[in-house]
Every structure is written in C-alpha cells, then in structure tokens.
Amino acid sequence: MYLCCMQESSTTRTEVGQLGEFGLIDRLTKPFTPNQPTTIKGVGDDAAVLDTGGDQFTLVSTDMLVEGIHFDMMYTPLKHLGYKAVVVNLSDIYAMNGKPSHITVSLGISNRFSVEALEELYAGIQLACETYDVDLIGGDTTSSNKGLIISITALGSVDKDKVVYRSGAKVGDLICITGDLGAAYLGLQLMEREKQLYLDQPDIQPDLEDQKYLIGRQLKPEARKDMIAAFAQNSLKPTSMIDISDGLASELFHIGKQSGVGAYLEESGIPMHQDAKMMALKFQMDPTTCALSGGEDYELLFTIDPADVDRVRFLPDIYIAGEIVPAEDGFTLHTTGGKRHPLKAQGWNHFDQ
Amino acid sequence: MYLCCMQESSTTRTEVGQLGEFGLIDRLTKPFTPNQPTTIKGVGDDAAVLDTGGDQFTLVSTDMLVEGIHFDMMYTPLKHLGYKAVVVNLSDIYAMNGKPSHITVSLGISNRFSVEALEELYAGIQLACETYDVDLIGGDTTSSNKGLIISITALGSVDKDKVVYRSGAKVGDLICITGDLGAAYLGLQLMEREKQLYLDQPDIQPDLEDQKYLIGRQLKPEARKDMIAAFAQNSLKPTSMIDISDGLASELFHIGKQSGVGAYLEESGIPMHQDAKMMALKFQMDPTTCALSGGEDYELLFTIDPADVDRVRFLPDIYIAGEIVPAEDGFTLHTTGGKRHPLKAQGWNHFDQ
Numbered sequence: 001m002y003l004c005c006m007q008e009s010s011t012t013r014t015e016v017g018q019l020g021e022f023g024l025i026d027r028l029t030k031p032f033t034p035n036q037p038t039t040i041k042g043v044g045d046d047a048a049v050l051d052t053g054g055d056q057f058t059l060v061s062t063d064m065l066v067e068g069i070h071f072d073m074m075y076t077p078l079k080h081l082g083y084k085a086v087v088v089n090l091s092d093i094y095a096m097n098g099k100p101s102h103i104t105v106s107l108g109i110s111n112r113f114s115v116e117a118l119e120e121l122y123a124g125i126q127l128a129c130e131t132y133d134v135d136l137i138g139g140d141t142t143s144s145n146k147g148l149i150i151s152i153t154a155l156g157s158v159d160k161d162k163v164v165y166r167s168g169a170k171v172g173d174l175i176c177i178t179g180d181l182g183a184a185y186l187g188l189q190l191m192e193r194e195k196q197l198y199l200d201q202p203d204i205q206p207d208l209e210d211q212k213y214l215i216g217r218q219l220k221p222e223a224r225k226d227m228i229a230a231f232a233q234n235s236l237k238p239t240s241m242i243d244i245s246d247g248l249a250s251e252l253f254h255i256g257k258q259s260g261v262g263a264y265l266e267e268s269g270i271p272m273h274q275d276a277k278m279m280a281l282k283f284q285m286d287p288t289t290c291a292l293s294g295g296e297d298y299e300l301l302f303t304i305d306p307a308d309v310d311r312v313r314f315l316p317d318i319y320i321a322g323e324i325v326p327a328e329d330g331f332t333l334h335t336t337g338g339k340r341h342p343l344k345a346q347g348w349n350h351f352d353q
Numbered sequence: 354m355y356l357c358c359m360q361e362s363s364t365t366r367t368e369v370g371q372l373g374e375f376g377l378i379d380r381l382t383k384p385f386t387p388n389q390p391t392t393i394k395g396v397g398d399d400a401a402v403l404d405t406g407g408d409q410f411t412l413v414s415t416d417m418l419v420e421g422i423h424f425d426m427m428y429t430p431l432k433h434l435g436y437k438a439v440v441v442n443l444s445d446i447y448a449m450n451g452k453p454s455h456i457t458v459s460l461g462i463s464n465r466f467s468v469e470a471l472e473e474l475y476a477g478i479q480l481a482c483e484t485y486d487v488d489l490i491g492g493d494t495t496s497s498n499k500g501l502i503i504s505i506t507a508l509g510s511v512d513k514d515k516v517v518y519r520s521g522a523k524v525g526d527l528i529c530i531t532g533d534l535g536a537a538y539l540g541l542q543l544m545e546r547e548k549q550l551y552l553d554q555p556d557i558q559p560d561l562e563d564q565k566y567l568i569g570r571q572l573k574p575e576a577r578k579d580m581i582a583a584f585a586q587n588s589l590k591p592t593s594m595i596d597i598s599d600g601l602a603s604e605l606f607h608i609g610k611q612s613g614v615g616a617y618l619e620e621s622g623i624p625m626h627q628d629a630k631m632m633a634l635k636f637q638m639d640p641t642t643c644a645l646s647g648g649e650d651y652e653l654l655f656t657i658d659p660a661d662v663d664r665v666r667f668l669p670d671i672y673i674a675g676e677i678v679p680a681e682d683g684f685t686l687h688t689t690g691g692k693r694h695p696l697k698a699q700g701w702n703h704f705d706q
Binding site for chain 2: 012013014015016017018019021024025027028029031032034035036038039041042043047048050052053054055056058060061062063064065066067068069070101102104106107108109111113114115116118119122123126129133134135136137138139140141142143144145146147149151153155157
C-alpha cells in the first residue's frame with residue numbers, strides 16, 4: 001500500500017516550466033499564513049523580517065546553488081564558487097538595507113569531490129566571511145548522487161526604522177541602479193564559448209587575460225556592502241530596494257508588482273561597463289538587452305523620493321535610470337533613439353533550460 | 354587559464370568517506386573563528402545560538418535531504434516527506450530546550466516532478482507548520498539535474514537561562530531517553546525489503562497493515578515538542594541534550610566528547626517498542642544494536658542532575674538508561690546478561706554507502 005507513490009494521485013499534470021520560478025513559489029506558498037507575532041514579513045521579499053526582540057529586526061534569506069544549473073565545474077574554481085555562494089546570499093540582506101552577520105552552509109557532495117577540493121570551497125567561504133564580517137554558525141554535510149549542491153542561509157539585522165521593502169515605491173520616485181549591469185552575463189557567455197572551443201580542441205588553452213573584468217563579474221561577484229554604508233552615512237533611506245540577481249527588468253517588475261506601480265527606464269541611464277558593451281556587440285547581442293535580462297550582477301536596484309535626489313547625486317557608482325509611474329502606465333523603456341518599448345520581465349528562468 | 358579547474362591542485366587526495374560526516378565538518382570548519390559578539394554558539398551543537406537582543410536567544414539549525422540518500426520515492430509519499438523534512442529540523446531546536454518559530458524551505462527539483470506533486474510536498478510542510486506552530490518565511494526553488502533536494506533552515510528561541518548544550522553533562526548525571534528507539538530504522542528495513550519483493554513481482558502489492566507503527570516512525574516521525582513543554586512545567590533543566598537522529602550510541606558520544614566525560618548505558622534501560630523488538634528478531638538482528646545505531650527516531654537524549662530525578666521519575670515516556678562517568682572510564686554498555694561491552698559510535702554514515 002505504500003509503494004509507487006510517484007504515481008500521480010491527481011489527474012492533471014502541470015509542468016513546473018509552465019509557471020516559472022516565481023509563479024511556482026506563489027502557488028506553493030499561497031496556502032501558508034504567518035501566525036507568529038514575530039513574523040513581520042514572510043515570503044516575498046529579498047529576506048524575511050522577524051522581530052526577535054531588541055532594537056533591530058532579524059533578516060533571513062536563503063539560496064540554493066546546484067551544479068550544472070547554477071555553475072559549471074569546467075570553468076568555476078572551487079574557491080571562487082564558495083565565495084560567490086556566500087555573496088549572493090549576503091546581497092539579499094543588503095537589499096533590505098540590512099547588515100549580514102551569520103550564515104549556515106549545507107553541502108550535498110558526490111564522491112567525485114575530495115576533502116582537499118572541499119577545503120578549496122571552504123577557503124572561498126571563509127574569505128567571503130572575512131570580507132563581509134559574517135560568522136559561519138552551522139550547516140549540514142551529506143552525500144549526493146550527482147554533483148555539488150550548496151544551500152546557504154544568511155542572517156542579518158536592520159534598525160527597525162531603516163528596513164526597506166520591495167513594496168515602498170511611490171509614483172514620482174526616482175529609479176536608481178548601482179554599479180554596472182550585464183557584465184556577469186557576458187562573462188558567462190564568454191566562458192561557455194571558450195568551453196566549447198576547448199572541448200573541440202583540448203590542446204588549445206584559451207587566453208582570457210584581456211577579459212578579466214567580465215569573467216571576474218561572473219566568477220567572483222561582490223555584494224554592495226559599501227552602498228548600504230553610504231546610505232547610512234548620507235541619511236538616505238530608499239523607498240524600495242531589491243538586488244539584481246535575475247536581471248534588471250525582472251527585478252523592476254517585482255518592485256512594481258509589490259508597490260502597485262509602473263515604471264519607465266531611460267536606456268541611456270542604464271549603467272554598463274565598456275567591456276560588457278563591446279562583448280555584447282562581439283556576440284551580436286543588444287547591450288541593453290544583456291543589462292535588462294542578464295542577471296547575476298548582484299547590484300542594487302532602488303527607488304528614492306525625489307526630495308532625496310541630492311543625497312545620491314554626488315555618491316559614486318549610483319545611476320538614476322528612470323521614474324516610477326502609475327500602475328496603468330505599465331513598464332516601458334525609453335530608448336536612446338527616442339522610442340518607447342514595453343518592458344518584459346525576461347529574468348533568467350532556469351526551469352526553461 | 355580558467356578551464357579544467359577540477360584538476361586537483363593538491364597532490365594528496367583524501368576521500369570524504371575516510372573522515373566520515375563529523376570528521377569532515379570538523380576539518381572544514383576548523384579555520385573559522387566566530388567574530389560577531391552576537392554569536393554565543395556556532396558550529397557544533399544541534400543549533401547555533403545567537404544573541405540578537407531581547408530576552409531570548411535565537412536558535413538556528415539546518416538540514417539537507419537528498420533523494421536516493423535520505424529518502425526513496427518508491428515508498429515515501431510526498432506529503433509525508435514534506436512533513437518529515439520540517440520535523441527533523443524542529444527536533445534540533447527542541448534539543449536546545451527551545452521553541453521553533455520559523456522555517457525556510459529550499460527545493461531543488463528535477464522535471465520529473467509536476468506542480469501537483471510539489472503541492473503534495475507542501476501540504477506536508479504546511480501540516481507540520483500547523484502542528485508545531487511555525488511560520489514558513491522564505492526559501493528558494495531551483496531545478497536539479499536529478500531528483501529532489503530539500504534544504505530547510507529552522508529558527509527558534511529559548512530563554513537565555515534555559516538553553517541546553519551538548520557540553521553540560523557532569524559525572525554522576527543520569528542519562529535519560531524519551532520515547533522508544535530503533536523503530537524508524539526497522540521501518541526502513543521493512544520497506545526496503547518490500548520494495549525488493551515488489552520489484553521482483555510487481556503484481557503482488559505488499560500488505561503492511563500490521564506494521565503501521567514501524568512504518569509510521571520512519572515515514573512520519575514527530576519531534577518532542579511535548580517533552581520540552583513538560584520540562585518547563587516541571588522546572589526541569591537538563592544538564593545536556595541532543596536529539597537522536599543518527600542513533601543513540603553516536604549521540605551519546607557527541608555529549609561525551611563535548612562534555613569531556615564518559616558514560617555507561619544499561620541495556621535494560623534502553624526503551625524499545627514491542628513491534629521493533631519483534632521485527633529485529635525477524636530480520637535476525639540484535640534489537641539493542643538497532644536502538645544504538647538505527648537512527649531517525651528523533652527522540653531526545655538528555656542528562657539530568659541526580660537531584661532532579663524526582664522531576665522526571667513520574668513523567669511519562671522518559672526512561673533513565675545510564676549514568677555519566679569520568680572520561681577515562683570511556684563508553685560502555687552493561688548488558689542484561691551482566692557483561693560490559695565497549696560502545697561504538699556506529700551512527701549512520703551516509704558517506705559509507
């Protein structure tokens with residue numbers, strides 16, 4: 001009576017790819033309602049927000065990275081991978097205007113990995129812990145049938161009056177972006193191409209020396225700790241914020257949906273590194289599309305009240321790229337050519353692959 | 354220059370299986386030292402202990418379950434699996450004498466799983482959340498090349514003066530065990546046998562009706578929320594505690610190692626259910642060995658000051674099974690036949706499989 005439970009009890013079969021990651025999460029978590037008085041914000045932002053007593057809220061965020069889906073061991077050094085796995089989680093804590101403090105790291109590992117290889121991975125985790133001043137406080141280690149799985153949970157804190165959600169954008173707010181976009185995606189394209197070339201001709205080692213910027217953005221991204229510090233120093237509290245992990249367009253849709261607003265972006269305001277623009281053209285791709293849909297930049301997308309414009313105008317590495325508009329005006333891109341295109345949330349969907 | 358990083362840079366190659374799970378964790382986490390003043394206890398107990406402000410400590414624990422390692426979809430209904438995945442994490446919070454409050458759930462899923470199947474899994478997660486009064490506050494959902502991966506992090510809290518570590522056992526303390534042991538392991542053996550029979554002759558469905566207890570202990574374990582409540586009601590604070598996930602012997606070694614003590618167990622004091630004893634004999638296994646090494650019972654192993662003996666003597670479902678002794682006396686089992694055997698930490702090691 002217990003065997004073969006994989007036989008579907010339901011007569012309908014909906015494929016996960018039909019819903020996409022966010023549609024799936026919405027559907028699975030809908031029946032859950034928070035009951036704990038300590039839950040300030042549950043599912044649906046970069047991190048959950050808890051009131052565990054004291055002056056600050058506790059922030060909790062978690063991410064899972066799977067070999068073959070999120071990384072390719074052919075071109076990902078283990079130390080870089082460990083570093084990146086931590087950074088992507090910390091980025092979610094910063095996106096709440098918070099400060100990360102602790103992580104747990106769970107690993108699923110196939111017997112392909114030696115202890116020495118795992119020490120390399122942990123050297124990267126340790127470097128990230130030191131760089132961002134967080135403590136490793138626990139985890140789980142288990143075997144896996146296939147490949148490497150890394151699941152990290154990050155905890156942090158934020159002053160109760162400083163927490164920033166995705167839902168706070170108001171019509172007229174200015175849209176700001178830190179750093180530059182598209183480079184991590186183009187670094188990935190570059191390494192994928194070199195991998196194919198190498199597989200075809202293993203005796204030729206690729207020379208990627210002049211593409212250090214793009215490759216570095218993909219393999220060893222940083223979270224914008226410095227920006228959160230700059231906000232505090234300049235008494236700036238964004239009205240909404242999200243980190244750019246899936247691509248600018250997708251993140252802007254999250255802010256729009258949760259704030260009940262629309263937005264326009266000025267194409268000329270979207271920051272890109274010269275190397276990323278060049279590489280996009282080399283791959284015969286539109287640079288702006290790479291910035292809008294590329295993902296993995298781990299920059300911050302945030303909105304500010306227009307009265308705060310002077311607080312960001314003179315901060316380095318922040319770019320004003322558009323404005324929040326009423327929901328009925330939707331999401332548009334104002335191109336450098338003077339046209340208006342509807343934006344699409346083409347964020348990276350690993351269920352489509 | 355970036356390709357083929359899986360080539361070992363080190364000349365030695367140590368297999369993970371040589372160290373075992375705990376040896377591996379020790380080696381990987383050794384270089385990490387906690388720097389945050391909020392970290393009261395990092396790696397090395399059932400849960401990490403943080404002082405996030407307020408009257409209570411925050412507890413954090415995490416576990417990863419991998420298909421084919423921790424569960425077999427042939428005989429694990431998805432709803433049960435979701436329930437169990439939550440419970441095993443909550444058990445770690447109770448083992449600190451705490452109360453769980455929040456969980457995050459990350460999933461890696463292959464395209465074998467439909468949305469309807471995942472809804473079944475989440476129905477189990479939701480049932481556990483309701484039963485144990487915890488909120489689902491976040492997670493991550495990604496695709497996996499193969500099978501199902503569930504990574505859960507549980508958060509909880511404990512009054513600062515009530516937290517119980519593995520390290521507090523003192524010579525002369527009494528060793529207590531809740532519930533009964535070995536049944537989950539024997540339930541697993543039973544289902545493995547039935548699976549083989551079914552694979553050989555798919556037209557014969559097994560009749561497991563009279564083994565509901567053993568199968569229930571394996572497929573749908575409960576965490577001992579009731580015991581923590583009973584401790585509070587009777588003003589009992591154990592001197593040390595751990596949950597029994599890997600087997601009694603292995604857990605006792607953890608307490609001994611961290612408390613700097615040894616221990617003896619009375620074989621007659623180890624609680625077993627009649628069905629478990631019978632099934633062990635049917636499988637021609639020693640019942641006590643099943644209790645010592647079986648694992649997955651999610652009962653509590655704890656020690657009390659002998660002065661507190663009257664506080665537990667009249668509590669239901671708690672069994673006094675031995676005593677803490679000086680470290681130099683080691684770990685022994687006093688058999689019902691009057692012999693003394695050295696105990697071995699034969700906890701379940703999934704790296705050996």
